[in-house]
Every structure is written in structure tokens, then in C-alpha cells.
Amino acid sequence: MLRTALRHVLAQKTRLIQTVLAVCLGVAFISGSLVFADSTTAAHRAAMSQDYADISVTVRPKSAPVADADERYGALDDALVRTLAAVPGVGSVRPVADGSVTLAAKDGTPMRADSMRGKLGVAYAPGADGRDSRYPLVSGRAPRNGGEVALYRGTAAAGGYSPGDTVTLATDGPAFRKRLVGTVSTTDSRVTAGGTLAVFDKATAQRLFAAPGRYSSVDLTAAPGTGESELAARVAAVLPADRAEATTADAQATQQSVLISTVTRSYERLPLLFAVVSLFIGTFLIVNTFTLLVARRSREIALLRAIGATRRQVVRSVLAEAALVGLAASVLGFVLGLGVATALPHMLDTSGDLLPAGPLVIGPAPVLASLAVGVGVTVLAAWLPSRRAARGSLPSRRCARPSSRRPRRSPGSAAGSVWSRSCSARACSSR
């Protein structure tokens, strides 16, 4: 029966092309957006695990109802940093003063005005060698006082700044100006994904993002042999419980991932809408095509029934055809979907956020979803016509009757005349 179905499909291929195309497009958008989401999430995760590569535990102020910065960041001072450094299992301590700062480009327009994320301001924190390994200098030097700033080289280029220029910045207060003294690079994914980065000297950053002499957070690395959660527990023990808390890098990465998948999922919405629309149209095309196919084959189906096919066998043969069509369309659609997944990042309006680049991630879910949707929609849509086909009357006599093309072979002209005459007489009388 399957082979019969296959033959029929092949015999009718021109008629099926539009059906295949519709299903194919629907599946392409589905698989495309799913693969895109998977790939983007994977790329984000890869970038993030890099961000957290040199962090095991982060100490942050506990969100208190009081909004006062002095109050909020009060616990995170140099004394606490020293206490933390003394906790057994802590490898290195990096006090951080960072937050959000908006830059104006040289022409005065704010950069990334429409994005909440990725407008980073940080403190330059030189290590023992006098350099900050997180923000290696590319040109010029590090900011030394409150009048100076360094920028991420991409930010400087995007804003049209060169060393010596005056940069206009703003946090939540009035705008202020600083002189650009150098550019840095970074691997921070928030910045490399299209964000901006301004680097201040420590005192300025503390004033802007925490409070004078206070930090916004403290990053700790575990000494070899100490686990993240173990370290977090030990650190938590020395923290003022109501004012600061310790979070493992893992937990932070997970939090970030959740945030990012929410964003990514919103990118999926448009292609999924396309998918629904094309499958909706596809459903009509399938119903149409199969109604037509079935009608054109009503004689065949009648014949099948006459020689002993059950209704169910007829339905099944039509559905088998539909499944084959659906399968072919889904496979094509999936391949096309990979193209969609590649093209999507360029077509989406991500409000300036660059999507991290990475290889296409093809998990089993998009494959299964594509096949299920493609085959499922086709078979479902063909179900009605197939039922109709099986219920239809047995041999359609109008068709089964030969046209007059066949010359009647008569044994004798006399007999021939008898039949043909009586036939025409009948024909007249029946009018």
C-alpha cells in the first residue's frame, strides 16, 4: 500500500508542488527560529561562561528598602575586602565599582539610548604589575584622576573619539565631561555584544556607582581545591548577614541565561508568527490539493473499493500519500530553516544588541518539531478529503462507461444494426 501511495505521489508531482512549498515554508520558519534560538542561547552561554571564568563568588549588597547609596553600599568597604581576603579558600579578591553610564558620541547624540543593557562604567583596578588584566590598555594610558576617562576601543571608534577629546557622560544625575586618555579592550560579552564601556579611576567609579570608599561588589576567586558553593558558604559566614550576600558565579550565569533567553524568545516571536501564517495557508492548500487529488482519482478509488479495499485502506492510502508529502516538505523545510536561522540575526531589530556569533546548534528538538508539525499538519489536513474519498460511491458509472471511442465489433452487420438501432431508439425515447 505504501508503494502504491509513493507511486501516486510521484505521478502527481506537479500538483503537489504548491502544497510542498507551503508546508516547507512553514516548517522552515519553525525550524529556523528554533535553531536560531538554540544557537543564540548557546553563544550567549559560551560568552557568559567566559565572563565568569575568573570569578567564583561575588559579594553584593543586599537590596535594602533604603535607596540611599551610602546606606546601601555601606558594608562593602576596604575593611570587608581585607576580611574576605583572609577567608580560607579565597584565591584572589577584586573589589569592583561598576554601573551604568550613558555616553554621548562626539556629535552629542547619546549612544545606545534605546538599550537598557550594555552601557557599562567600571573602575580601573591595576594589579601588582600596575595593569588591569580585565581591561588591557590598547592605546594611551589608564585614567589617573577624576578628570580622565578611558574607553573601550570599539566605543571610542563608534563615538568618533580620539585621545585628547572631551567625552560627555551621564549617570542618573547631570551630564559631566572627562578627557579621553586611553582605550582598552575587554572580553566582557555585554560590551562585545555592542555595548559601550567607560573606564574611570577607582575613586570616581566609587563615587558614581557606589559611594565614596565603597564598592558595588567584590569578586572572589577560589583557591585551587575549593568549590564555589563551599567558598560561598564560608564567605557568607563573615558577611554582615543583613547587608551583603554571596552568590556563586554559576548562579549568576544561570540568572543571566534566564534573562537572555527571555530576550531571545522575544526574537523568536516574529518567525514563529510567519510559521503559523504559512502553515495556516498551507492547511488550505493541502485540503484543496488533496480534495482535487482524490476527486481526480475517484475512479481509482472506486476501483480499489470494488476489488476489495476497505474504507480504512482507502483512507490510509490517501493519508500515506499525505505523510510522504509532509515528510518531504518537512525535510526540505528544515534545511531551508537552517538558512533562516543564519539570516535571522541580520533581519531582526535587536535595538543595537549584537547577537553573539557562534555555530548553528541543531538539537533534536527543532528536528522533531519540524517533522511533527510538517507531517502532522499535512496528514490532518488530508484527513477530511480522505474520509470523503472512502465514503464516496462505488464505481462512478458515468466514468466507467466507455465513451463512443470504442468501435463495436459485431459478428454480423445485421446484429450490429439491431443493437445500434434499438440503442438510438432508446436514446430518443428517454429524452
Added chain:
Amino acid sequence: MPQTFTPAAPPATEPAARATALTKVYGTGETRVTALDSVTVEFARARFTAVMGPSGSGKSTLMHCMAGLDPVTSGSTRIGGAELAELKDRQLTRLRREKVGFVFQGFNLLPALTALENMTLPLRLAGRRPDAAWLDTVVATVGLGGRLAHRPAQLSGGQQQRVAVARALLSRPEIVFADEPTGNLDSRSGAEVLGFLRDSVRELDRTVVMVTHDPVAAAHADRVVFLADGRLVDELHAPTADAVLDRMLAFESHGR
């Protein structure tokens, strides 16, 4: 006088098929056609019956109704002991598949399948395998040896008809309804098919009912029944071609 009638067949208790007061009306009102008008006829077991009559006289309709392919308007049709009107769709399908072979007048084969696949389709639908020896016999008889892998479109009309005959016989049905099975055949292959049908009656005790316009073909049968205007008008036992032709001519002078 060539004698084709063999009187040896035992008196059948129950006929292989029987129609009682069978009436079939197509359409309503203006387009109403009474294709069969209270036809009562029996087809005895292990007999070869020919059905003759002018075009439009209801021969095909009779075949279809008797085989359960068309519902009747009134009256009864039985195959073996079964009253067709009482059968559910599933049972009717089963009956068609197991007990009845049908050769249609026109469209007979699925264009997408080869000759062999067409022949074995009823068996495959029933989930059975054709008996290889029987298949060979049937194929050899209908003379299709070299054409088994061909599609219907690659076969002549006569070859297609022979495939249809082979298909009808392959499942060894109790009764075969053949609507002009030799209509497209030349006299030699026509004679082969007729001989085959007759042999399956003689040797295998099958029942064959065949529509034909050809007195020579009808002469192969044990009995000829004549239809005119949807009514059974005459019958002839142990027919010869000449006798059949005489009857046909008689209609012209007597009737209408």
C-alpha cells in the same frame, strides 16, 4: 453443430447469485432512468452465463447490482446465501474481496501500478500472497507473460482487459462478473480469455456471468439471457452463435 454445452453440472441447491424483482432507478424527475425493471434471474453455480442486450439495456447495471457495487432501488440481490442489502460496508467489502471477481467494462486498472501489481492488488488488499503456480497459470492463459512489469499506459486496450480478467480470477472467487471482457480483444485472444473463463467453470466449479455483444462469445456460455429496456426478455440454453444471432434478429422483427 458445435456443441459447447456440458450437461454434467450437478443440480445446484442454491444458485451462486440471484436477483429477485430487482429494480434500479437512476436520478429523479426529468433525469429519472429505470435501468432495471423488476428483473428476476438466477445464476446457477458452476455455470457460465452470458448476458446480452442492446446498449443501455441495463447489462452493466445488473452486473454492478449483483456484485454489490451499486445499491439497488428495490428487490433483492443475493450472492451465495447472503442478502447484499443486509450486509454492512465491512462485510460487503469482505464479500467483494473473497467471493466476487469483477471485470469492468471500461476503467479497470490503477495507472500507477504495473500489470502484475494490478493483478495481485486484491490479494494484497486482503493481506494474502498469490499462489505462485496459480499466478503462472493465469498469466500464461491470458497471455501476458512478457508484459507483467508494464504500466497500463504501456499496454494495449486488449492487454489491459486481459490483466483485469487475470485479476478477477487470481483470488479464485466463487463468482466472476465480467462486463464485456472480450470487447477490446481480437478474436484469437478473445477466444483464449473465453476458453479460460469456461475452463474455470468446467474444472474449478466457478460461476461466471459475462456481458457480451458478440454472439460468438456468447456461444461459449452454457446459457444466454437477454435484456431489453431493463427487463429480462428471453433466454437460451446451450447457445450457438447462430442461435444467438437468430434471437437478436427476432427482437428486431417482433419487438419495438
